[in-house]
Amino acid sequence: MPKITDKLYAVFKRQTVSTNFIPQIDGLRFLAIWLVVVDHIQGFVRTKIPFDIITPGTTTYWPIYQFIDSNGRKGVLLFFVISGFILGMPFAKHFWQGEKPVRLKNYFLRRLTRLEPPYILNMLACYFLLVLYKGHEFSAMFSKSFAGLFPNLASSLVYMHNIIFPNNFSVNPVSWSLEIEVQFYLLVPLLVLIFKLPKLYRRGLLAFLILFFTFLQGHFPLRVLTIYSFIQYFLTGFLLLDIYLSGFRLNIKPLWSFLAGSAILFPFFYLDTYTTANFDFYFLFIVFGLFLLVITNDVWGKIFSLRFFTAVGGMCYSIYLWHNLIVSGVGNYSIHINFFHSYLGSLFWHMTILLTSVLLVSSVFYLLVEKPCMDRDWPVKLWAYVKGLFRGKKAVSNIAGG
Numbered sequence: 001m002p003k004i005t006d007k008l009y010a011v012f013k014r015q016t017v018s019t020n021f022i023p024q025i026d027g028l029r030f031l032a033i034w035l036v037v038v039d040h041i042q043g044f045v046r047t048k049i050p051f052d053i054i055t056p057g058t059t060t061y062w063p064i065y066q067f068i069d070s071n072g073r074k075g076v077l078l079f080f081v082i083s084g085f086i087l088g089m090p091f092a093k094h095f096w097q098g099e100k101p102v103r104l105k106n107y108f109l110r111r112l113t114r115l116e117p118p119y120i121l122n123m124l125a126c127y128f129l130l131v132l133y134k135g136h137e138f139s140a141m142f143s144k145s146f147a148g149l150f151p152n153l154a155s156s157l158v159y160m161h162n163i164i165f166p167n168n169f170s171v172n173p174v175s176w177s178l179e180i181e182v183q184f185y186l187l188v189p190l191l192v193l194i195f196k197l198p199k200l201y202r203r204g205l206l207a208f209l210i211l212f213f214t215f216l217q218g219h220f221p222l223r224v225l226t227i228y229s230f231i232q233y234f235l236t237g238f239l240l241l242d243i244y245l246s247g248f249r250l251n252i253k254p255l256w257s258f259l260a261g262s263a264i265l266f267p268f269f270y271l272d273t274y275t276t277a278n279f280d281f282y283f284l285f286i287v288f289g290l291f292l293l294v295i296t297n298d299v300w301g302k303i304f305s306l307r308f309f310t311a312v313g314g315m316c317y318s319i320y321l322w323h324n325l326i327v328s329g330v331g332n333y334s335i336h337i338n339f340f341h342s343y344l345g346s347l348f349w350h351m352t353i354l355l356t357s358v359l360l361v362s363s364v365f366y367l368l369v370e371k372p373c374m375d376r377d378w379p380v381k382l383w384a385y386v387k388g389l390f391r392g393k394k395a396v397s398n399i400a401g402g
Contacts (some may be wrong), residue, residue, distance in 0.1 A: 113377075184227055334350065
């Protein structure tokens, strides 16, 4: 008889049409979404708590504070690497292993049916709540009516807010990175042509482009957010994919595996995102090492394949879309319930409440909306269901009138 944990895992496990499910990748997604959500929660608590708390500088709590502070950007960059790895895979397998070619119509349709329904529902919810619920902290930034806020919504729905309204919040502030992702989706069919090159040339070219764009962005930054500012992370995903599909495995003793992972994770968490000079240059090597260790080493592969990590990582899209709204909605009430007046006590108390709320509410949306959209045939099934309803009504009408 299946255990309750097996049943729960089956319910929440991400649906995939591919037989090449790599659980460690969902474990990396867990790490990425954890970094984003925890960073936003600690920022909310510091801003909204109704009494003065002293955030640690060089105090005893500095290691804990630095562990969760300003790491949200690292989570987003890790998501970009994952996207490069995953989206490049079917193209790479076609070029290198002779698998069937990717039909671009199916590729773009899959992106559309998989991602758009959850995104549109979330953006509409954020739009109406911003206008109707003035207590939301982002409402004060807009102070607009339905009509006044509509351009922000419309530009976000077509993934153009970063360009049309640079340096301005969307109705859902986290959507800025999704616009970068969409630009990458559009470029993938062109970028994967690099996979046609011989192994030595393509790896050398990928490494050169990764470093070249990092150097270029440091000297010639753009005033608007586009894929130009992040393309090296997607290309890093391509390079990691190349190494993974070549069959390379890092077979070292468990003790050395643990030490190697610890040596990578420490700078991963503690490298300061905003004050470190040449952050992107250093972080590229760090995230490359972490990713490579997870996908090629048994010890870290098993850790990142734990069911809790893969289940939560599998629904990271729902969590990413909704976490800010949930943190604000629940947090504006729970922030007044305090049993601690120290930084550490207050932070962990509110983090427990808000992380639990985010996980519960996002799980409901994931099961009702996102997971059904993972079925590539859901539009056909929905249309068949709707036609069946109309046929049923027509039959009842004929009987009633007959």
